[in-house]
Amino acid sequence: MRERSLRRANWYRHVLAVNAPVALACWLTSGGSLTARLKAHAGTFRVQVLRQRPAQCLADESGALGLPRIGNGRGRCWEREVLLRCDNTPVVFAHTVVPMSADAADWPLFSALGERSLGTTLFGDPMVARGPLEYARLRGSHPLARRARAALAGQGIAVPDELLLYARRCLYRRRQGTLLVTEVFLPQVAALVPKTSNTR
């Protein structure tokens, strides 16, 4: 039972429940496209694709996606993981899953995104409905905390296992499809400042 709890997070509808530092709470609760907000805080912005592959949904994702509980309780999905980089500094580890059962017409651009931001396809499409944000504090044992730390380690950036990472997730719907985006905010995001209007 303890092993299962280490792989899951408690997801809350209100950001106060995770007691995030103020500098992070502003990012966790920001409305609209995260891509657009990050671009407003950086000279350069990049989506670095880490992987896009078939995978099993994480233990605390199947329910959010409305997938039936099968076998070990986790359904098959398409998984996309990226680092969002501002002025080449990784600031967000993003993990997106789409149920394998989805019709290709539900998310027509998802499989061929490459380094284009997923946000540009979600926020530009009137057929996409966005659900409420949920927030969590990820312990070091959570799979997404481990993957975020591993991604940063691959860039020569060490994040201590004991450092709590704050995340948010949002369920998107289009036609009959669902898509779950989880964004893990990395410590470096707190240092971002808005570009001034006369910044070139």
Ligand SMILES: C=C(O[C@@H]1C=C(C(=O)O)C=C[C@H]1O)C(=O)O
């Ligand atoms: C949902 C958005 O798309 C962002 C880009 C992602 C990607 O390209 O995989 C994933 C999550 C988001 O941080 C957004 O910009 O709000």
